[in-house]
Amino acid sequence: MRAIILARPGEANGFELSDLPDPQPTAGQVRIRMVGAAVNPADLHMIDDWAHRKAGTRAQRPMGLGLDVAGVVDLVGPGVQGLSAGSRVAALTFPHASHAAAGAAAEYVIVPEDDVALVPDAVDLLDAATVPLNSLTADQLLALLGPSVGRRLLVTGAAGAVGGYAVALAARDGWAVTALGRPSDDGFLARAGAVDLITDLRGIGGFDAVLDTALLNEAALRAVRDDGAYVGVFPGLEPEPERGVSVTAAVVVPDGRRLRDMLALTAQGELEARRAGTVPLAEAVRAYDALRSGGQRGRWVLTP
Numbered sequence: 001m002r003a004i005i006l007a008r009p010g011e012a013n014g015f016e017l018s019d020l021p022d023p024q025p026t027a028g029q030v031r032i033r034m035v036g037a038a039v040n041p042a043d044l045h046m047i048d049d050w051a052h053r054k055a056g057t058r059a060q061r062p063m064g065l066g067l068d069v070a071g072v073v074d075l076v077g078p079g080v081q082g083l084s085a086g087s088r089v090a091a092l093t094f095p096h097a098s099h100a101a102a103g104a105a106a107e108y109v110i111v112p113e114d115d116v117a118l119v120p121d122a123v124d125l126l127d128a129a130t131v132p133l134n135s136l137t138a139d140q141l142l143a144l145l146g147p148s149v150g151r152r153l154l155v156t157g158a159a160g161a162v163g164g165y166a167v168a169l170a171a172r173d174g175w176a177v178t179a180l181g182r183p184s185d186d187g188f189l190a191r192a193g194a195v196d197l198i199t200d201l202r203g204i205g206g207f208d209a210v211l212d213t214a215l216l217n218e219a220a221l222r223a224v225r226d227d228g229a230y231v232g233v234f235p236g237l238e239p240e241p242e243r244g245v246s247v248t249a250a251v252v253v254p255d256g257r258r259l260r261d262m263l264a265l266t267a268q269g270e271l272e273a274r275r276a277g278t279v280p281l282a283e284a285v286r287a288y289d290a291l292r293s294g295g296q297r298g299r300w301v302l303t304p
């Protein structure tokens with residue numbers, strides 16, 4: 001199969017489309033024939049990290065790119081019960097997990113059955129590829145913020161991928177959501193359920209909690225009332241706690257059951273699937289460069 005692999009340490013954009021053996025599912029795993037694989041900032045972090053490695057560094061096994069996959073199950077391993085060949089599915093996959101042959105940016109992707117969700121007929125597989133990482137991240141980070149009803153939440157980077165899901169899911173849960181975005185994001189943020197759109201943090205304060213997807217750190221923390229809550233997206237980069245505000249950050253984990261809920265909400269139109277465009281694997285650099293240039297709304301999706 002063809003897969004995007006980090007190939008040349010020490011080089012900018014040191015990835016290439018390589019030929020690898022077709023991966024085979026083992027017990028509890030399924031093989032997905034990829035239809036779409038979304039491109040996320042995490043891919044850029046991996047590319048940049050690889051660019052800082054010493055030239056000549058050898059990885060012990062292929063280092064693939066891509067976390068979000070949607071496609072069709074074509075093989076199942078022993079013991080898989082809920083999925084069969086032909087099932088339309090999506091998953092969050094970690095390229096360096098022990099089961100992974102490569103990342104999602106590959107013609108075939110191996111994923112544990114528990115991490116996979118069926119995609120409702122109403123959701124296009126290319127749209128479904130944009131859902132797993134960012135909806136699950138928003139959902140899992142919101143769960144760290146405590147009770148929602150009647151409380152005020154600030155979401156920074158609100159029109160981004162994580163932020164957009166956070167606004168919509170929080171509003172559904174009863175938070176009064178203020179969204180920090182750009183002026184041109186007002187339509188999307190109103191549809192997502194924000195009660196207020198702001199474009200900078202000057203003069204802003206008194207929130208019960210902030211979900212800081214734009215990594216504004218201390219500036220975002222200052223907008224939280226005493227004894228409130230700050231949740232960030234990068235463990236290790238969060239600001240120092242102050243005034244009794246709790247400060248946490250977490251990394252998303254795959255969760256096929258919850259992903260099924262996210263896809264159902266997408267099918268119902270409660271969550272908006274936002275796709276910037278599609279690019280074939282062989283031209284993936286176009287998608288990485290577009291994401292790197294900033295200002296993107298919706299995800300670029302790689303296709304075989």
Ligand SMILES: NC(=O)c1ccc[n+]([C@@H]2O[C@H](COP(=O)([O-])OP(=O)(O)OC[C@H]3O[C@@H](n4cnc5c(N)ncnc54)[C@H](OP(=O)(O)O)[C@@H]3O)[C@@H](O)[C@H]2O)c1
Pocket residue numbers: 040041042133134137156157158159160161162163180181182199213214215232233234235250251252294295296
């Ligand atoms: N913890 C985890 O497991 C996890 C999972 C997924 C993602 N992440 C991280 O979460 C972060 C967000 O990811 P993402 O995919 O949502 O990125 P994204 O789609 O690029 O969204 C970031 C958003 O922040 C906005 N923004 C940045 N600075 C701003 C400012 N000063 N004022 C208003 N808006 C501002 C950007 O607007 P413009 O585009 O207009 O600049 C963009 O809309 C990334 O660092 C990513 O690596 C963490």
